[in-house]
Amino acid sequence: MSKEGRNSSENSPKQRVLLIGPPVDPRLQRLLTKTYLTETASDAALALRQISQNRPDLIISTTSLPVLNGFSLIKLLKSDVATARIPLIVLADREEPAQNDDESAADDYLIGSFPAQELITRIRIQLAIAQTRSRTEAHVRDVLNQAPVGIAVLMGRQFVFETANVNYLGLIAKNHGDVIGKPILEALPELKNQRIFELLTRVFETGEPFFGNEYPVILHRHGKDETVYFNFVYQPLQAENNVINGVVVVASDVTNLVKSKHALQESERQFRNLVIQSPIPMTIFRGPEYIIEIANDVLLKTMWKRPLSEVQGKRLLDLFPELNNQQFPALLANVLKTGIPYTEKEALAYVNSPEGMGKYYLDFEYAPLFDTNNNVSGIIVTVNDVTEKVEARLSIFEAEQRLRLAIEAADIGTYDWDMTTGEFQYSERLATIFGFSTDRFHEQKEFSSAIHPDFVSIRAKAFEEALKSGRLFYEARLARPDNVIQWVRFAGKIIRDQNQKKRRLLGTALDITQQVEARKNLEEVAEELEKRVVERTIQLQNTNHELVRTNHELEQFAYIASHDLQEPLRKIQTFIELLQDQSHDAESTRTLLMKISSSAQRMSALIKDVLNYSRLPKTDDQFTATDLNLILANVKTDFELLIEQKRAVITHDVLPTITAIPLQLNQLFSNLIGNSLKFSEKTPEIHISATLVPIESSRSIPHLLPDRTYLKLNFKDNGIGFEQQYAEQIFTIFHRLNGRKSYTGTGIGLALCKKIVENHKGNIFAESTPDKGASFTIYLPM
Template identity: 70%
Template sequence: MVSKQTPNPNLPRFLAGGGEVGQLLRAFDWSKSPLGEPDQWPQSLKTAVSIVLRSSYPMFIWWGPELINLHNDAYVPLMGHKHPAFLGKPANELWSEIWEESLLPMKTLVFEQQESIYGQDLMLLLERKEFPEEGYFNFSYSPIIDENGEVGGLFCACHEETDKVLQQRRLQTLNALTSQVLSAKTKVEVGRMAIDILGQNYKDIPFAAFYLIDPSGQEAHLIHCSGVRPDENPFEKTVSLADATTDEFWQLHTAVETGQPVRIQGVSKKIRMLVQSLTDRLPDSAYIVPVQKTGSGNKIGILVVGLNPHRNFDTDYQHFVEQIGTQIAITIDILVLHETEFNQAKWLAEIDRQAQLTIAHNRLKAEDHIRNVINQAPVGIAVLQGTHFVFEAANAAYLNLIGKSAEQTLGKTILEALPEVRDQGILELLIRVVETGEPFFGNEFAVALNRFGKTDIVYVNFVYQPLREADQSVSGIIVVANEVTELVKSKHATQESERQFRNLVIQSPIAMAIFRGTDLIIEIANETMLKTLWKRPFSEVQGKKLLEVFPELHDQPFPDLLANVFKTGQSCTEKEALAYVNTPEGMGKYYFDFEYAPLFESDASVSGIMVTVNDVTEKVEARNSIFEAEQRSRLAVEAAEMGTYDWDIEHGIFQYSERLVEIFGLAPNQPHQHAEFSGAIHPDDLPIRAKAHEEAFKTGRLYYEARLARPDHAVHWVRAIGKVIFDAQQKPVRLLGSAIDITQQVEARKNLEEIAEELEKRVTERTLELRNTNAELVRTNHELEQFAYIASHDLQEPLRKIQTFTELLTGSLHDEESSINLMSKISSSAQRMSDLIKDVLEYSRLSRTDELFIKTDLNLILANVKTDFELLIEQKNAVIIQDKLPILNAIPQQLNQLFSNLIGNSLKFSEKNPEIRISSTLLLPEEVRAMPNLQSDRPYVKLNFKDNGIGFEQQYAEQIFTIFHRLNGRKSYSGTGIGLALCKKIVENHQGLITAESELNKGASFTIYLPV
């Protein structure tokens, strides 16, 4: 904390103010710095330092070849522990860790090309703490032009946006969890999808893993992990939660036992390489979060999250990770239920005021000089005679002006006394006055004079007045001259200050504008204001009234705030102010941090207002979104209708929710003591409550179920869950708990027991009845004729062979080899008949219409079929290439048969190295309408099975779907001829279409159209 001090009148005025940094600058030993003493600094540097010190917006200057760093109080937080050690030190030492890669190229562009640079959300790793910290910044680098017209230094206005970037990044992850994981159908799928989403945010979550706890609570099974390489997976597939010796590093059992997150260190010993990371620096800590069922506190799983080595694990970070665990828990709860936000910158308008006061001061000074000429003539006066302009007289002020004595001047011509004025236009002016008889007035006339041992550029206001004789002829010239060198230099400095001030406004990365007069005439608006907020070119707003451009502000507080700044001369600052602004894109809702700073004239009156605005809409909306996400999570908990309480055991203070009052049947909207709640427990169950509390004061966990003795005499059951907090001496001091009415669950359990007993009785009776009842015949369908054909032909043929071969066997029993051959043929025929009968039965089953359509993942269907054919695929060296397949409303068993038949055919009808390609495409509406066999008002997916097998001639593309139709002999390729007929029947059952395309020896392609 810097104490207030009496200003030192010997210090330069530009170093006044500036808080702590200002005091450090004034106390700094500049004699040892390349900059030298402050009063010798260039005016451009003085002006820039004055602006920086008086601003509450983070700013710094790098000056000279050494790039000496000068900053203000607002920049200190961005430096961290590097302040104040690097004040007045070279910039490349201050930011050595990012100099070569990030800052040097931008500095070079500013100094060598005199260009300004603007950056937004630039990520930098700054060693301003004990580690390289990830930070994000908006900034503007601008050249400072010195008195020689060269770049003397660099000016930067900047702002840290790290909080905003982190909020947006983390909110994106939470939103993805909320919107995507809800589609999961199992706990395992929830874990996999959640970890995949976390893997996309590798900056906050370098690695992650999720374990599910089995129903016994004794083991945790790894479901999925991200960020780590598969060949270096540090996570055990199964962890025993009962044996701590098997889980010494990750401490999963500790998180489960305590129900609290655990932070562990030394992770870099386990994980030596990540799939993707911000830098080569590996995370050294992780956060183990128990995933608990809402309400009951039962442990569902365990979330392991690696922590960003470039960020502090602060409260926001911790809350983010725990929110992930809560979101996973809520998603699993829902699954089970279905199944059973800138520090605002301040620019000081004092610079403009000081500049204007300086102009007024110099103007008054010039007026005083003129008044003295008139009253006392202290100005330089000289008389030049003749055409050679000989000095006849010159007063002391004039001699002092030209730096000569009377002996060096009087009696000599002007070129003898002042030879340096030759070729400066002086002689020509004198001649013109003599020839024309007209006086000449020079204003701020620059002339080089050799005086006081050196050549000075002197600025002079003068009059060459013709000296007339009585006959009105001009005999000489009266010279009245006044040196105004300091005035001109001061004016130039003021103009330069004004120019730099305007440049700072124009080049600032923060939206800025200047309004003049009480009508708020728009004088200046920088590009940030025009493009980002107003969304208008400067030509549309320049010189116009603010309310003329933005009439919607009439009904908002901003015009009154601006008027008050004009009235009081006091700045106005607000944070996150809500504003409605009409842009070419329409009326928009915005949140702004802003400052209205008065601009003063020399008489201290307010002539204008400088407006600084920062759009924090994204930050506010991000914070609101996070709040809404938390509210949604809280609503999910409240949906369980739990009552909550907080019992301060040490001080006897009991706080509770209204839902708890409702559960215990107490009077609403009245104060209640702890004893009233405990007294509401049924007398017979009070021992249960007492034992549960006694155990909780030892273990820290409270759980019991008991009846309530409510005033309405209705039987109600309650389940109480809580966590005891202990002091340093392990004395219980606080109990946080919840209660839920489980009356319906208890009654449902009793009802289920009664129903089970009744069902057992009915099953016994039904079994007896079924023993005496004949089964009804299954209705037949139109394919009975085909079955008759089978019975009369295909089924009889293998039977005939069996008979024939049997007769032959009888006649050749003496020939053992022949008998074996005949027996083999009988077995083969019998097997074909068995296969045929099975396929016919399967075909007949497809005529049933009572099978349910359910959501069916074709990827799982394909995986099952590939497993069934695993040995054959390996034997035939087959390759199956697939797209990601859709989820359809279908009969899973039939689609499994469809995929099995098609893939089986591709494997069977191939000579070598089968290659099967399975693709999926969603048909466009116009494509559906172009196919008359499809319903034009339904969406369809197109599945294509393509192989490189023996194929067939296209003329048979329809016949192959006919039952028992074969294109190849049985000796070459086995089969019953029913497989493709089954495929067609399955597709028709799903209101779809199947077609085939092929060319002999060039493979076959089967296309299936199914409604989505």
């Protein structure tokens, strides 16, 4: 190989021309050297090696080459993506026919003898065409790189990357040099067996484009395999002769949209599961005909007594026509019209089932369900069958009436003394027994002063014993104003509150002056009477307590289902509808996707917190020896990153070991410390103190058992604090003092803390001043 010619000017480098011979005319070589940087190669193999090492701007080849003739060389050069764009001029003898098929066609031919200036002119024309083509291709590449989607051009049956814009390279996490000039399965070997190559082949062979929608592809990106979802088009690329020589790929990554859609579907599934798995009977009606969309097993088994297949998709009043003559259709219509929930307690309802007409007393709520346009699309119904409780209360009332008749028939006086407030109620018969006028009210002191002086000590001893046993019983003589000798038997029952403090004394007084001889029989009657009073009181208290608890849980659950759970769901649906508008640019699309993800995460967190809150009293976890130092260490580890970011300082006393449920105390510590870290505008300072409260001191603290030793824990911080008037409201579920935009959360944390403390038979109080921090005091039994 010989090399001639030098740059005429450092600022104007000569273009490179490769002459492939033999024969190569020395005169032609000298002529070219004046204008171009000229290189020569004596055969095809040498030429190919030179081209791969230093790409020329133009190639001139004769057809008479040893081993591999000129036309075969042309075919090799034009079929290679790396050399197909190099202008190629063929010098052919007259005797050799010019081959002009698609794969071996040169850019220009000179046959036989020709003037040297003709060749120079042809060279200039081809170089000018190549420069124009290069500028055009550069412009096209610039346009492609500015496109908001990934675009690539694949050439030949092996789908060699000819070009790929920046967005496409970003989608596959590759550099330009990693893919250009390489077949697709070489550049992206992970696509093998994913039907991508087969789809490209089908487009190449049939000429029909292929549209992929949310198509999953596994790509090796950032050092690991990732499943990516694409919307894409494979468009056949045709040459000037209408022959398909490649495929244009246009693709966009919709992974976040698909994941958001999956999150929405999962949220809807969890909401339906929440209804289905609820321990309270629930159903959902849709539209003005009240089509039954879903009903949980509790409702189906306890009231409707039908399988889901018999009711789902049916109209409510077709299944239960007996409701037409009751209040419920009108109530449903009003909720559907106004969007205002309706709640009623102990409503009487008659419901027909395969077992016959049933009579029920129901606590129920009709809560509207809103669509994305804020129109009422349905009603979620929560029902609590309180038939047994109501009938039990009615039975107690009837028993009380019968007992009252019995007391009146037995000529017994009765009284009810509130030992806390001093309020005293008594029957007319009691005043008559004591010889008092029935025309005016008499205070309790008047009755106690009417005991004969000889029996004051007996009365005092009886009351002293009653404070211990809860039962009052003694017999005494009265000092009546009319000096009539009167013997009375007193009996009563002291009722205590949940903290074992005496609250009320329910008592009777029986005139036994003429019945001393029948004392034994009268004692049995009094005992029976006392027993029945006790049973009635306990039964009434238990029934009322159960009604209050059940009604409260029903109201809370209905509020969640109709409001808090619907809010993020409506937001997600709205943002998805906005995404379907094709006018969005990439930035607004990302913003909407972030909002969808945020709403889905909020709904997931809300559902998780609600489930934790509802499951707390039903836990099977056992009380065990629990080291509070270990609990605190675990919580500090959980918040390690946040503590470091906020430079928080947490100090504490040496904490004792108590009998408790470790998992619940971990949640308690985590919620309180998490709030102190979150609600702070300066470096958080948190101190946890622990002191023992002896039995004599615990008696003066509200809602603590008087015979227990307690541990007093105090969590104090320097956060933003709150007004003291909200000290009790903050423990209410979903109650928030700060906007969600300022501080994240579901409004369940402190309600969960209170429930955990009560589950341990303790109590929790809060004290705070705005901008001066908050203090939470917890009493737990040792």
